[in-house]
Amino acid sequence: MSDVLFANALADLSLPRLEPGTVWLVGAGPGDPGLLTLHALNGLRQADVVVYDALVGDVVLGFARPDALREFAGKRGGLPSPKQRDISERLIELALAGHRVLRLKGGDPFVFGRGGEEALALAAAGIPFRVVPGITAGIGGLAYAAIPATTRDTNRAVILATGHSAGGAVDTNDWAALARTGLPIILYMGMTFLDGIAAGLIEGGLSPETPVAIVTDATSARQRILITTLQRAKVDARERGLGAPAIVAIGEIVRLHDVLAPYAITLEDLA
Structure with a gap:
């Protein structure tokens, strides 16, 4: 045209x-x-x-x-x-x-x-x-990181959650309740309290080895992706120097990154 x-x-x-x-x-x-x-x-x-x-x-x-x-x-x-x-x-x-x-x-x-x-x-x-x-970054940012928010083989629903409430960190018991749903969680503003969030999710029944993706500066030229586990997420993020703004994905959808990323065309590829 x-x-x-x-x-x-x-x-x-x-x-x-x-x-x-x-x-x-x-x-x-x-x-x-x-x-x-x-x-x-x-x-x-x-x-x-x-x-x-x-x-x-x-x-x-x-x-x-x-x-x-x-x-x-x-x-x-x-x-x-x-x-x-x-x-x-x-x-x-x-x-x-x-x-x-x-x-x-x-x-x-x-x-x-x-x-x-x-x-x-x-x-x-x-x-x-x-x-x-x-x-929204929780959908678009993960898409740019080659992580679908849903697939028919992994999940029929997804949880969007924030790491902050109006008064600060969300109560640990809330995270345990979310863990018991078994659904992937896409976390906004979660880096500050990531240790406590992970502890609450593990308390609720998620395995410490549950896959986690941290996507910083999503969809920008500065985007970085860390694939880790629930137990190591905070430590690995600190060692890699990753901080806010970031989207954190928790659950089986993260495993799709390794399958899709080698074939996903990025903006850099099109430049």
């Missing part, structure tokens, strides 16, 4: 307008700019203000209008970060001032992205909003 035909095809999609006084909660995907959706790109080209997170890359942010105001609102574990209440209030303030506001988040806004909290705040303030889903 020629560039002209492609541009005409985009025009025929009748992409929605970002209206003044409204907020779009937009998922930027897990890192690779190629995973950005057309709705996200369309919103970035219209927004007066882009309020963005720490995991949004410069290339994606660069799709915003050159004259758009860019406001950083990133939250990183263990580091000074804006309060969620302050971020929500800022979105409301900008919308009430008549701006076209785009809240840009890594991954998907409604999958451990606090988008639900922001949507509730906007609704309470009477601010119209649109949610633009993005590819």
